[in-house]
Amino acid sequence: MNRALVFLLLVAIMTGCFSGRKTSHERLMRGAPDWVLQTPNHPSYYHGVGMVPKNQQFDFRERARQVALNELAGSISVTISSSSVLNYFEFDHLSSEFFQDNIRMSTQDYLEGYELIGNWENDQQYWIYYRLSKIRYQQIKQERISRALTSSRSKFDQARRFAGQGRMADAMGFYVRAFEDIRDFIGEDLKTQVDGKETPYATALMADFAEQMQSLSVVFPTEKLLIKPGSLLAPVEPMVVNKNSEPIPGIPVSGRLSWLPGRRTEAVTDARGRFRVVPEGVKPGMQNEQIVCVIDMDRIVRQNTSDMLVQRFFEVVRLSAFTLPVEIVPPVFFISVTSSLPSSRGNLKVDAEFDEEIRRILRQEGIAISDDQGKADYSLVVQSNVSAPVQHGSRFSSSVVATIDLLDNQGNSIRSRRIDDVSGIGMGAAQSIEDAFSSLKNKFRITVYPEIIQPLF
Amino acid sequence: MQYKSTSILAVFLIISLLNTGCVTRRMAKQASGYELAGMFREAAELYYQAAMRKPKKIDYKMGLNRAGQMYMEGLASDVSRAYSRGEYRKAVYDYLEMQGFADKVRKTGVNLRIEHSTQRTFENAREIYLAERYELGQRLVGEQNFDEARKIFVEIYRISPNFRDTRSYLNTATLEPMYQNGARFFSHRNYMQAYREWERIAAKDPGYKDVRQRMQQALNERYKEGAVFLLNEDFSAAARALGDVYKVNPGYMDVKSQYIEARNEPVYRAAIQNLGSGRCRVAFRGFEQIIADAGGNYKNALLLRNEALGCASFPIALLSNPMPGNHADGEEFENILIQMILESKDPFIKIHKLADINQRILRAFQGATGSLNRTMLRQLHDRNGIAAVLVLNFSQYQKTAGSLQRAEKTGFERVAVEDQDGERSYRDRQVSYMEYSRTNQVQIIVNVQLVSTFTGEILLSRRYSQTESDEMKYAVYRGESKNLYPATLRNNSYHIDERNYASLQRLLNADQTITSPDQLRDKLFSELNINITQALITFDPER
Incomplete structure (x- = not known):
């Protein structure tokens, strides 16, 4: 009984393992037309034969059609003319490949005039064959180029008219759209009359656009910007002008503050050709900073086309960055440190040492110190009360309470902080007071400075 | 039996081997189907699994190479398309997936190609994508949004660890929140928590800002807190504070001695x-x-x-009154008690025999009824430095060695008999056997009193009454013991008592030894003296 069961099990497994059936190629292809058995190669035509297995795909006819047309399109060679705009400008290898791939894709997208020669199927496969006459293809392509050039040329002329009128924003839009019209033919030699001369059209268009763009510049109101951290900051208003120093409205611009990496201000010039950059976030201690503004050509292009090829192509036009040096003027602090010491300890120099430590910390952070309160932007007034040291056997303890007030230059209190019970211990009374002040200095550096002075900037 | 299980095992092994081979073949067949349908990812994955199972099968590797390369080309085209559309993130991650797949497949010995152009596309996409992310990360750091910034720099780090200053920004995004937390704790006088936050930073980057200096300052502040508590004689708070510092750095200033003091x-x-x-x-x-x-x-x-x-120290003089009828056991009791008191190692109790101190007082006290003579007690206190007299009075003592009791008993010996037909029956024969018994016993009643030599006051009084005994009982039969049954007498005639067979068997096999009276005595004395010693140790004369 058991043996029979095991035998059955083995048979079942074997059957599962070796159930594959081989079908001969000859039987499968019996009755197939010549174009199935051998790829056609008539020189007057572009050919495309597509085959798709039937078993796994329900849309195999459509899939086969796509395969055939892709093959047909792939057989149309893409050649880049030596006088095309693609060869005129210098692109890196990756960009060149990108443009060529796009030209190839547009060839597929605009494939017209092809004819269905036949289809054939067996149990497992579906075959289809298209072809396109080379003469017909050239005719269609010339017609498309002609239409594109006509459309583009009228936009180009309009762009130039706008540029002549100083309407640069409008002009740029038309330049971009003019290029968009001929985007499928940037590998071709598109010759046309410009200014009465036979000129490579796309090159002329791009050169004109670049010249117009490069004629624009950003002018700052001053040669250098002085900023004092913590002071009320007025926005900077640079202006975009053309070569005749006329203000240009409607131009997208962007500004960067070198001290705030990752932050960018985007704006569009107003009717006076101006835009605003707020020089916020300046901290004491910064040096050699700058505001960098550029005419945002990417944005200009993106606003006028969503075509990636066009956007990428315009990247070839390089524009200058305009820089305004920024000098950080250190804020000035007046420091006053006074302590009420027990009468017997009046000769201690803890005040002076604390005062010196505060000055050191502030200077380290890029803050200037003035002993003339009238010239200071802020005053830091520190008042400390030292309790009489208490003796405990051979040791002494003392405690200090300090009040720290931050005043503006009008004497108004801005912030205040109280530090209670700062303890000191030592083998003598004086030593215990000095120890308490040592703690006070640490607390000033670790907590008071970040809490009441840093937020000013 | 063993042969059968080996066969089953062999069949199972064959089946499982066939099954493994079969599964792999099925996988490869399925992979081929996917490949034919242009589903290269699925095909490559199945070929990969098949190649991992059967590394020597060249067909699977070829299939993997073919389908894998097609899959890679598909991904490469995704990378390229994403790049063309400006979807740089997708381009980067598609490429990384591609690279991951190639790395995985390499384990089978198949090297899938990544075209240089795809790699260049990836590098460009990566540069653009990471630049965008980097800018965002920088902005978030500037805005002190460290959590979000950290996520971004972690992503950049994973893709390209050396991208610009990623390491430095990642460090800042990770450590700066801890640094600031430490400052907050410090500001709230929570110095040890501040210390621990900064310590975490120091463990990752010892050179981060002034973190080492801050750790020392936090420790110093906590030390001073402890020292001031100590000066103000708040010892428990001082011990907590100084203990915190000591645990972190036992060598910190004089924290060890201060902590000991606290x-x-x-x-x-x-x-x-x-x-x-x-x-x-x-x-x-x-x-x-x-x-x-x-x-x-x-x-x-x-x-x-x-x-x-x-x-x-509490010197005690031991006065043990004679034990009724057994002077030697009385001395034994006294000796055991002294031994136990000494073994207790109580630092305060010093035990002396009164006999060794003053024979005259001993004689006066022995057999005395009522209270002890105050003058004599005082004499012991003043002259001998004795704080108390421990008086033992044995009001009863009995040590009995029982005699062996014999009794002849009637029983039946049962014998099995088989007749000519092989049928089994029993024959019971009336027999006699002996039963023996003996009981040993020790009984004592002792009164213990601790009497102050200074005041004559009875400081402690206990009465102990205890009995210790042992009994043996067994039976002896000369015949076959296991066939012996007890008998009951009914109507002047003996009958076999099957119900009590087990009880008789226990008696027949019972231990025939008995604890001797002296052993019982030793046990009894030990137990009693443990109790007396315990009472003495727990007695606190200063209470």
């Missing part, structure tokens, strides 16, 4: 007070605690401990 000073002070007020035992224990914790150098704790010990 822990021991309150104990020291209490012990001195106890010593002054005559509570020498408590004082002694306090000084002992200090010496155990701080060694013998804490102030004059060692000297004072000895002083407390002298003051707390």
